[in-house]
Amino acid sequence: xxxxxxxxxxxxxxxxxxxxxxxxxxxxxxxxxxxxxxxxxxxxxxxxxxxxxxxxxxxxxxxxxxxxxxxxxxxxxxxxxxxxxxxxxxxxxxxxxxxxxxxxxxxxxxxxxxxxxxxxxxxxxxxxxxxxxxxxxxxxxxxxxxxxxxxxxxxxxxxxxxxxxxxxxxxxxxxxxxxxxxxxxxxxxxxxxxx
Amino acid sequence: xxxxxxxxxxxxxxxxxxxxxxxxxxxxxxxxxxxxxxxxxxxxxxxxxxxxxxxxxxxxxxxxxxxxxxxxxxxxxxxxxxxxxxxxxxxxxxxxxxxxxxxxxxxxxxxxxxxxxxxxxxxxxxxxxxxxxxxxxxxxxxxxxxxxxxxxxxxxxxxxxxxxxxxxxxxxxxxxxxxxxxxxxxxxxxxxxxx
Numbered sequence: 001x002x003x004x005x006x007x008x009x010x011x012x013x014x015x016x017x018x019x020x021x022x023x024x025x026x027x028x029x030x031x032x033x034x035x036x037x038x039x040x041x042x043x044x045x046x047x048x049x050x051x052x053x054x055x056x057x058x059x060x061x062x063x064x065x066x067x068x069x070x071x072x073x074x075x076x077x078x079x080x081x082x083x084x085x086x087x088x089x090x091x092x093x094x095x096x097x098x099x100x101x102x103x104x105x106x107x108x109x110x111x112x113x114x115x116x117x118x119x120x121x122x123x124x125x126x127x128x129x130x131x132x133x134x135x136x137x138x139x140x141x142x143x144x145x146x147x148x149x150x151x152x153x154x155x156x157x158x159x160x161x162x163x164x165x166x167x168x169x170x171x172x173x174x175x176x177x178x179x180x181x182x183x184x185x186x187x188x189x190x191x192x193x194x195x
Numbered sequence: 196x197x198x199x200x201x202x203x204x205x206x207x208x209x210x211x212x213x214x215x216x217x218x219x220x221x222x223x224x225x226x227x228x229x230x231x232x233x234x235x236x237x238x239x240x241x242x243x244x245x246x247x248x249x250x251x252x253x254x255x256x257x258x259x260x261x262x263x264x265x266x267x268x269x270x271x272x273x274x275x276x277x278x279x280x281x282x283x284x285x286x287x288x289x290x291x292x293x294x295x296x297x298x299x300x301x302x303x304x305x306x307x308x309x310x311x312x313x314x315x316x317x318x319x320x321x322x323x324x325x326x327x328x329x330x331x332x333x334x335x336x337x338x339x340x341x342x343x344x345x346x347x348x349x350x351x352x353x354x355x356x357x358x359x360x361x362x363x364x365x366x367x368x369x370x371x372x373x374x375x376x377x378x379x380x381x382x383x384x385x386x387x388x389x390x
Contacts, residue, residue: 024358162220169366183362185359
């Protein structure tokens, strides 16, 4: 990869999954993030929601960013039946979310923001994900044994319910995990080639 | 899941990735496999090759299988430009395989055989996988740092080159790793409901 190692990359996310993916890119980076409330105007739909939140996450860095830095923010949402499924707040809500995904296709949308000293750019990547009909007992076991509360839509594709229940995806796999690695590398390459 | 726990399941594969997936299915199983040469008639194409080898892997069990047993065999191939890419036998062959996959879409086909006392059934599942253009240095690093020699096509989707290089898949993800979990569960459910 044609990556300029003089840039200082800051990954503004506490997600261990994003950190894992970022480690595969052969670039040093640090993690620093500010707490951001994941709220958005009600009239936004689909990718606009993820882009709004990824942009908001970059906002506190605008005053402190230095010339050689790139700050990378990200937000992943599940868009299903014209609704945004965020992180479930209770076991019941997790159960309802997973029941609504059963037997249907939804979209996982990740927006990634790239803040530099004099610019901000946001990209978004969509993957279609199809669950087969999943039983209530599988849903209940998953909620009991895993942690659906820090995941948009209440599931992770790499955990039991994802592996057993998802029959098809169309698009980027890493995007569903929360970080479209290939597309992020392309953007970093572009930013690095601008001196 | 509606699985009959009185059946004794034997997974006839030494692949740690298949074992990991099988452990997610809530069923006891044991591993037992016989060495099978992965050779096939030259005129076979695509899924027929994987089905031929999955069938061959079941053959040594036919004389020893018991009434309550299900033996599960599997074979994964990469089908690209009308050719079957097996496991590379040298660093050079691995490099040539990965270069041929760069910037193109190939098919990953897994056939899974289900041998019971009085029947044998084989299914196959295909996933389309698209690599972006990957650099020679990424290919060389991958071959140096990972082990391409036990993988059809010379790569694993869950390793660095897969995560950094694959931009799109269409179909089952676990199938690309080597075992279409959701489809396997469906078949075991059917076999369990037959008496």
